[in-house]
Amino acid sequence: MEKTIYYIEDDANIRELVIYALKASGFQTIGFENARDFYRGIKSVLPDLILLDVMLPDEDGISVLRKLKKDDKYKNIPVIMLTAKSTEYDKVIGLDQGADDYVTKPFGVMELVSRIKAVLRRSNENTQEEIITTGRLALNRKKHTVMVDDRPVDLTYKEFELLDCLMKNKDLVMTREKLLDTVWNMDYECESRTVDVHIGMLRQKLGDAGSMIVTIRGVGYKLESRQ
Known part of the structure; x- marks a missing residue:
């Protein structure tokens, strides 16, 4: 069964490129340009993984992450943060709030696909023994x-x-x-x-x-x- 990925990114060019690459790699991918549209989407269908950009036009990605991890319905969904920030401090903040991985821009699409597969594999392993x-x-x-x-x-x-x-x-x-x-x-x-x-x-x-x-x-x- 295809894994469903939600991708929140306000840059249309980057969003379309990543969605195209993920679909070509066998993932069902849905893009959102802001947090508001994402919240609407996740209420209807739960994704298997979320790609979340930190810099969004209506809400900071870290804030979105905190809300997801506090909600019992969404807290176990793996999240990969995407951002131009690359300092260790920024990474630790996102990871400590519950992100499963942190990819800095610019990134290679094939590297991103590999990281997604690794996070999904690890998430599956973690649910085998409660x-x-x-x-x-x-x-x-x-x-x-x-x-x-x-x-x-x-x-x-x-x-x-x-x-x-x-x-x-x-x-x-x-x-x-x-x-x-x-x-x-x-x-x-x-x-x-x-x-x-x-x-x-x-x-x-x-x-x-x-x-x-x-x-x-x-x-x-x-x-x-x-x-």
Whole structure:
């Protein structure tokens, strides 16, 4: 069955080019030039993935993303942000609000298609097992919740994804590069600090259970199943 993609982009030339390429790659693609039209469209049919430009004429793309992730009906739909902004700060803001990937303009259409397929594949894998447990930790992918013993823990979207990745690979050492690629879909060495910052926040929020996340000096991190 064809996957349906919604693409919100106010530049008509870019929008038409991307839609043409996605349709040629086997995706059913519907374009919207602003957030207002997109909101109308998503009420009728749920897409399998959303391509969301940050700079829109009527509403900032980050604002649109926040609304989607707060709505139970839409929060599990994968979102790829598209923008001319390329600093690490801008990427982290979008990713922490729940974006699954971040592509900067100008981009190659074939690269974009590849990133879409990767996000869809990862999204499908994440829905196969709803609840995973490791020691004192319980993570529910469908409800997007984490419990330490019987205490709920409030995590950002990317903190949740990071913990999910560590729990799926418990007792295995995950390099910073691997975590960047898996959780943020980044492979830039200069952005490895992103992992360290999120690990620090994750440990803090997990309390005593945060000690399950062990630093492997000069390599990365692992989640130990035994404390």
